[in-house]
Amino acid sequence: MLYITTALYAEARPFIEKFSLKKKNAISNLQYFSNDDINLIVTGTGLMSAVMGTTYLLSSHSIQSHDMMFNIGICGAKSSHFTIGEAVICNKIVHHDTKRAFYPDILFQHALQEGSLESFSHIVDLQTDLHLESDMVDMEGAGWYYASSQFMSPHQLVCIKVISDYLDASHITSDQVTTWIDNQLPAIIHVQAALSTIIQPKKEIFNEEEKRWLDNIKTQLRLTVTQYHKLNQLTMQYKIRTKQPLEWIAPYATMPIVSTKQERKEIFEQICKQCLYT
Amino acid sequence: MNKSANNAFTPKYAHIYIEKSAKSYDLTTHIMAQFPHATIIEIDNYKHVFSRPRQQFALQKEAAKLILAVKKPPFLYKGAEVCHDFGYKHFYYTSSTLNCVYNCDYCFLQGMFPSGHVVLFVNIEDYFNEVEAVLAQHPLYLSISYEADLLSFEHMVPFAKRWISFAESKRNIMMELRTKSANYKAISSIPAHDQVILAWTISPQEVITNHEPKTPTLKARLHSMKQAMEDGWKVRLCFDPVLHIEHFESLYRECIEQTFATINADQIEDISIGVFRIPKDYLKTMRKQRPDSALVHYPYIHQNGVMTYPDEITKKCIDNVYAAVAAHADKDKIFTE
Numbered sequence: 183m184l185y186i187t188t189a190l191y192a193e194a195r196p197f198i199e200k201f202s203l204k205k206k207n208a209i210s211n212l213q214y215f216s217n218d219d220i221n222l223i224v225t226g227t228g229l230m231s232a233v234m235g236t237t238y239l240l241s242s243h244s245i246q247s248h249d250m251m252f253n254i255g256i257c258g259a260k261s262s263h264f265t266i267g268e269a270v271i272c273n274k275i276v277h278h279d280t281k282r283a284f285y286p287d288i289l290f291q292h293a294l295q296e297g298s299l300e301s302f303s304h305i306v307d308l309q310t311d312l313h314l315e316s317d318m319v320d321m322e323g324a325g326w327y328y329a330s331s332q333f334m335s336p337h338q339l340v341c342i343k344v345i346s347d348y349l350d351a352s353h354i355t356s357d358q359v360t361t362w363i364d365n366q367l368p369a370i371i372h373v374q375a376a377l378s379t380i381i382q383p384k385k386e387i388f389n390e391e392e393k394r395w396l397d398n399i400k401t402q403l404r405l406t407v408t409q410y411h412k413l414n415q416l417t418m419q420y421k422i423r424t425k426q427p428l429e430w431i432a433p434y435a436t437m438p439i440v441s442t443k444q445e446r447k448e449i450f451e452q453i454c455k456q457c458l459y460t
Numbered sequence: 461m462n463k464s465a466n467n468a469f470t471p472k473y474a475h476i477y478i479e480k481s482a483k484s485y486d487l488t489t490h491i492m493a494q495f496p497h498a499t500i501i502e503i504d505n506y507k508h509v510f511s512r513p514r515q516q517f518a519l520q521k522e523a524a525k526l527i528l529a530v531k532k533p534p535f536l537y538k539g540a541e542v543c544h545d546f547g548y549k550h551f552y553y554t555s556s557t558l559n560c561v562y563n564c565d566y567c568f569l570q571g572m573f574p575s576g577h578v579v580l581f582v583n584i585e586d587y588f589n590e591v592e593a594v595l596a597q598h599p600l601y602l603s604i605s606y607e608a609d610l611l612s613f614e615h616m617v618p619f620a621k622r623w624i625s626f627a628e629s630k631r632n633i634m635m636e637l638r639t640k641s642a643n644y645k646a647i648s649s650i651p652a653h654d655q656v657i658l659a660w661t662i663s664p665q666e667v668i669t670n671h672e673p674k675t676p677t678l679k680a681r682l683h684s685m686k687q688a689m690e691d692g693w694k695v696r697l698c699f700d701p702v703l704h705i706e707h708f709e710s711l712y713r714e715c716i717e718q719t720f721a722t723i724n725a726d727q728i729e730d731i732s733i734g735v736f737r738i739p740k741d742y743l744k745t746m747r748k749q750r751p752d753s754a755l756v757h758y759p760y761i762h763q764n765g766v767m768t769y770p771d772e773i774t775k776k777c778i779d780n781v782y783a784a785v786a787a788h789a790d791k792d793k794i795f796t797e
């Protein structure tokens with residue numbers, strides 16, 4: 183699943199249109215769009231809004247190790263090192279007020295430039311007396327990262343900012359914002375594809391039938407908790423090591439319930455022996 | 461990991477995190493010069509990157525980053541119970557790096573560290589100062605590659621050379637540099653002296669291929685070891701960890717035969733033999749990190765906080781390796797756990 187947060191509807195619009203996202207009912211102030219693979223929330227501007235929207239989005243789902251969380255939006259750049267309309271991946275996100283820094287773990291290859299982002303709780307422009315530590319400024323990144331990192335690993339979090347101005351955002355229109363993000367959509371999709379290649383879903387060791395057999399053996403042999411744990415560990419190791427199915431264990435799952443501890447012990451040891459070389 | 465996934469990872473050390481306080485050190489300059497195209501990210505404290513919650517050690521090993529930092533005291537730690545102390549009373553270890561360039565299935569670092577990225581501490585002089593202070597009180601047996609394979613980093617940062625040179629003038633220190641690398645040539649310019657033991661971990665080639673990814677072959681390790689012995693260094697052979705894998709008897713026997721066909725047993729300082737053992741909590745973490753490793757998911761038993769093989773398997777492993785080694789080497793030189 184891909185989760186996306188943006189601050190503005192204008193930033194979300196290219197995703198909504200490209201992926202035919204449908205509006206969902208959500209709590210007020212948050213616009214929520216989704217399809218089978220993507221959940222997107224428009225959080226509103228500001229750090230608090232970013233924290234709240236992100237938390238709402240992630241806490242209402244069961245997060246998996248192969249899920250991804252993107253924060254997409256426009257930002258101001260400190261210098262012309264970045265060009266207007268360029269997409270930049272943030273490798274460091276600083277909360278300006280507390281100076282706390284966050285570091286997304288960029289493990290995937292990509293073709294974009296990287297830079298550092300500083301998140302303010304107020305609008306920043308050339309008139310503001312600033313000691314900027316970072317290359318770019320916004321009003322959400324640090325809040326988004328802080329909230330997301332409560333649910334996900336640092337390599338699942340990707341913050342992509344599209345440069346909208348050099349600390350003078352007074353003349354930006356919402357159509358411009360949508361155009362900038364829309365132009366960068368292929369690059370953003372590319373990043374998402376690169377990340378999804380390296381975070382494949384976890385492979386289950388046992389199939390459903392094997393899980394049933396193991397459960398039945400627990401009942402038929404009246405296994406103790408410790409024995410059942412050992413059975414799971416041994417059969418798991420057997421499967422990883424041999425890459426063979428567990429079919430030979432099936433007859434034990436349908437045998438009559440054991441009547442004595444001695445009988446249980448003998449059969450259990452027999453299974454253990456079959457799992458492991460000596 | 462499939463091939464396309466491998467290609468999707470950033471190259472090794474594509475990102476370098478540098479503590480602001482580490483920038484002025486010579487070693488930082490030396491390391492940075494080797495990565496002119498890396499993305500540099502300034503940090504206040506290495507733990508802000510290294511200790512982030514929920515990191516994926518195994519994934520990070522595929523796209524490792526470098527973190528250059530200044531170590532704060534302490535610089536020396538007492539050796540753990542599960543480790544051989546070779547009869548020395550004051551057994552300490554020190555870590556100039558956190559993590560390793562290799563990626564052994566059974567490596568305890570993946571259970572111990574929150575991150576697979578590599579930390580290099582650039583203030584090596586501070587380590588030397590603390591060692592000097594301890595040596596003023598008592599002798600020291602010091603392992604310098606306890607939490608990494610230091611020699612494998614030597615092309616990037618000359619830690620091993622610096623440590624070995626430091627030890628030369630000290631009379632009451634015994635320093636162990638343990639490695640799986642075949643990188644002896646990186647330190648071969650230093651004249652041999654008695655304060656250092658170079659220890660090689662030796663494994664059957666099948667173990668190297670299947671469980672010690674990215675490490676040099678058995679042949680290359682033995683060749684490196686032979687050169688060190690010929691140059692006059694004390695050399696330790698470590699069959700540790702011995703792994704209870706299928707056909708382990710024949711695999712270890714052949715490995716031991718190959719070893720003693722290459723090197724002269726009489727010139728070996730000593731030989732250590734030990735089976736796989738790991739603190740319980742580390743194994744728990746490792747099992748999450750390595751869902752596909754048969755070694756990590758072996759049904760180990762719990763003994764005093766440590767997970768290891770059942771006694772009969774331990775005995776079988778040790779006895780087999782011991783017998784094969786003792787056929788070539790003086791029994792007084794063989795240490796078992």
Ligand code: SF4
Pocket residue numbers: 560561562563564566567568569607608609640
């Ligand atoms: S060589 Fe040692 S430290 Fe390095 S990965 Fe292997 S076991 Fe771990």
